[in-house]
Amino acid sequence: VxxxxxxxxxxxxxxxxxxxxxxxxxxxxxxxxxxxxxxxxxxxxxxxxxxxxxxxxxxxxxxxxxxxxxxxxxxxxxxxxxxxxxxxxxxxxxxxxxxxxxxxxxxxxxxxxxxxxxxxxxxxxxxxxxxxxxxxxxxxxxxxxxxxxxxxxxxxxTSADAPSLSGVYKLVAVERESGMVPLAKLSPGKRTVPGEKQVWRVARSGETQRDVVATADELGPPGGVPLLRRLMRRGVPTESAPALDAIRDRCRTAVAALPDGVRRLTDAERFPVELSPDLDRLSRRVGGRDDQGP
Amino acid sequence: VxxxxxxxxxxxxxxxxxxxxxxxxxxxxxxxxxxxxxxxxxxxxxxxxxxxxxxxxxxxxxxxxxxxxxxxxxxxxxxxxxxxxxxxxxxxxxxxxxxxxxxxxxxxxxxxxxxxxxxxxxxxxxxxxxxxxxxxxxxxxxxxxxxxxxxxxxxxxTSADAPSLSGVYKLVAVERESGMVPLAKLSPGKRTVPGEKQVWRVARSGETQRDVVATADELGPPGGVPLLRRLMRRGVPTESAPALDAIRDRCRTAVAALPDGVRRLTDAERFPVELSPDLDRLSRRVGGRDDQGP
Incomplete structure (x- = not known):
């Protein structure tokens, strides 16, 4: 309770x-x-x-x-x-x-x-x-x-072990005349990953193995399931919210599919999250500033 | 800022x-x-x-x-x-x-x-x-x-060092036919201090030395200034709230009057807070349950 x-x-x-x-x-x-x-x-x-x-x-x-x-x-x-x-x-x-x-x-x-x-x-x-x-x-x-x-x-x-959420928003792309241009903040130690993204969850035999963060327009890894989908278009929701018990079941299923090591209370393992090859390449390219501004 | x-x-x-x-x-x-x-x-x-x-x-x-x-x-x-x-x-x-x-x-x-x-x-x-x-x-x-x-x-x-406030409210007195009766929770390790209270702040040469928690009706310690006063009667405020800058000045003055040791960023001393002799006696008496109920 x-x-x-x-x-x-x-x-x-x-x-x-x-x-x-x-x-x-x-x-x-x-x-x-x-x-x-x-x-x-x-x-x-x-x-x-x-x-x-x-x-x-x-x-x-x-x-x-x-x-x-x-x-x-x-x-x-x-x-x-x-x-x-x-x-x-x-x-x-x-x-x-x-x-x-x-x-x-x-x-x-x-x-x-x-x-x-x-x-x-x-x-x-x-x-x-x-x-x-x-x-x-x-x-x-x-x-x-x-x-x-x-x-x-x-x-x-309350979050006794993480009283503040260090997440921030950063601009990842801007629409210019030439189309969408990926952007990144380049400050040392505070670099961001450019471009619109998709997150793929990869499972084997029902057990979740890793997440792969990819660019929005590339094919996901084999067996990957995309976690992000569009729920709103021009400010209008495109589907109704699921019922409380449906969200609860999904939460329970997702947690049960995580590796035991990640779910341990003590000495838990870190869940692996990788950048896709395409996103890694994009990140290096924008980091080199060869497409930043005029 | x-x-x-x-x-x-x-x-x-x-x-x-x-x-x-x-x-x-x-x-x-x-x-x-x-x-x-x-x-x-x-x-x-x-x-x-x-x-x-x-x-x-x-x-x-x-x-x-x-x-x-x-x-x-x-x-x-x-x-x-x-x-x-x-x-x-x-x-x-x-x-x-x-x-x-x-x-x-x-x-x-x-x-x-x-x-x-x-x-x-x-x-x-x-x-x-x-x-x-x-x-x-x-x-x-x-x-x-x-x-x-x-x-x-x-x-x-955010409160990174104290993400939750462990303070609780407990009943300290109840009005019965005989008048106000002081009460305390007696669970081991979670005892409360009974009765209506006043807090006295004691200073010497402009420097705050300690607070004394006393029963509401006893005389304060020599040189003590009472910190609690009635601001509401039967749900109606009895005075208007001070201006933001007046509160800011009071805060600044109160902090400046604290001993240097208490205000240190590292290895700070603990500010002394004591129970008055009357409150200590009341606490022991109620702890003995010699006036709890029939």
Whole structure:
């Protein structure tokens, strides 16, 4: 479940991050507006302030359950996590899940699971959260902790490892009387690659092997599939946008087709991207400035 | 000059970053909308695409100067920086400044300064940009390079060293029949400090020494100045917002009053923040749960 609304860089960014997280494989979002605007499944639990605003923890749980019924997910780590699980059992509440947001998540989930099972709440799931990222999730899964779901916020909604996008736009061609003329910025260390381009993705036996960046008018490499196509002509879209679930499926298929080495969480390999022979030649020719200006 | 519009996390973030950069001491912004909305001085130069879209560099410079006149800042690093400076001199252009956005900024600025001075353009300033941050600016200043201004983008508009803000809100008090009751979240490692608060800033001989976080109703430390005050009552502002320049002056004064050690770019000291004795006692009392609920 995507939980990142409170850490996004602006409310609009929170919405688009929720959408991107769902496309990338999250099951749901806690952002109700994102659910409403994009049709993403919505899921969430109470806040610590809900628990603290009541006279005691049990009253907070009981009132929440009175509103949300069997779908309730109760947040049990405000004071003493295992004691809160015992309280739920002894009060006869039957929440869909409980959430633990702090402390030793592997140890607490095992202790809470034991309390719930002993209280005939085998159906109640355990959701954990609290500054999780892909590495902590992988470690918790590897530990065999009895955790049914993960709420991830900051790490999915912000880019902790790449807080700024160093991409820039540069002019690659200009239309002159003689036709389209390829251009490049030539500054040392900041050269650009000239000309209109196509990107070809090359697979073998269903596994993506490399991308080849080529000039727009050359033939692609054998077995290559072009990734760029025209979606707009003179400012007017030429086809309608695909449905959210269709984009999600395409994303899932594309990621599954990447080599295992590229998809590893640690020591990942770099996905190979090459220039085509034609584009390499064009780049050298423009770099020599033999067709720049008069 | 704040140059970060193209790297901000959304257009709205770009506007607020431009405002924050001006408040913190930048002289101007390249974000025209920020200038219009907040009254920040606007400054900027052409894009590389302006140069590349013309048949040659000199035509690009001449046409830009025809529009912007003596205020023009010409971008000279698209192809060959020093050659572009010579071109400006030999064409008799008199721009307000030239900008170098790539390469060895210290070396290029010295070479460009020599060309400009030899061409009687002593008044033409040199502005540099290109992934600058406070450390690169400090190094360029220390090198004695003849640079008159810096355009900083990514590093001032995004938080490369802190891409997410780990601050959270927690309930600190709730009004019950008996009056306001202080509350705290007690989870191990995630405890909160209970009760309504005031922050006191303590100075000696004009230099800020420490902040003391206290309960809202206790007396502050000797010489302390309270930092929090009520600006809204029942949803209605009780005073109008100060002018942009007044906020900028307050910011400058507050930063100047901080100890040198805290303001250092490298190996900076941590500014001391303490809990008052009353707040510490309250925190221990609520931590003992001796006034939590029934």
């Amino acid at each position: 995507e939980f990142g609304g409170l850490r996004a860089h602006c409310p609009e960014a929170a919405l688009h991050a929720a959408r991107a997280a769902y496309l990338a494989g999250c099951q749901a979002t806690s952002n109700v507006e994102a659910g409403s605007r994009f049709g993403i499944p919505v899921s969430g639990t109470m806040a610590h302030s809900w628990v603290m605003a009541h006279m005691d923890e049990l009253t907070a749980f009981a009132r929440y359950t009175a509103v949300h019924g069997a779908r309730s997910i109760l947040l049990i780590d405000t004071y003493d996590t295992v004691a809160a699980a015992r309280l739920i059992v002894s009060a006869g509440l039957r929440p869909a899940a409980v959430r633990v947001d702090s402390g030793d998540l592997a140890g607490l989930s095992a202790a809470v699971r034991a309390v719930l099972d002993a209280g005939s709440l085998q159906e109640t799931k355990i959701l954990v959260s609290g500054d999780l990222d892909e590495h902590r999730v992988a470690a918790l899964v590897a530990s065999g902790a009895p955790i049914d779901g993960f709420g991830v916020g900051t790490a999915v909604t | 704040e140059f970060g519009g193209l790297r901000a996390h959304c257009p709205e973030a770009a506007l607020h970053a431009a405002r924050a950069a001006y408040l913190a001491g930048c002289q101007a912004t390249s974000n025209v909308e920020a200038g219009s909305r907040f009254g920040i001085p606007v400054s900027g130069t052409m894009a590389h695409s302006w140069v590349m879209a013309h048949m040659d560099e000199l035509t690009a410079f001449a046409r830009y100067t025809a529009v912007h006149g003596a205020r023009s800042i010409l971008l000279i690093d698209t192809y060959d920086t020093v050659a572009a400076a010579r071109l400006i001199v030999s064409a008799g252009l008199r721009p307000a400044a030239v900008r170098v956005d790539s390469g060895d900024l210290a070396g290029l600025s010295a070479a460009v300064r020599a060309v400009l001075d030899a061409g009687s353009l002593q008044e033409t300033k040199i502005l540099v940009s290109g992934d600058l941050d406070e450390h690169r600016v400090a190094a360029l200043v220390a090198s004695g390079a003849p640079i008159d201004g810096f355009g900083v983008g990514t590093a001032v508009t």
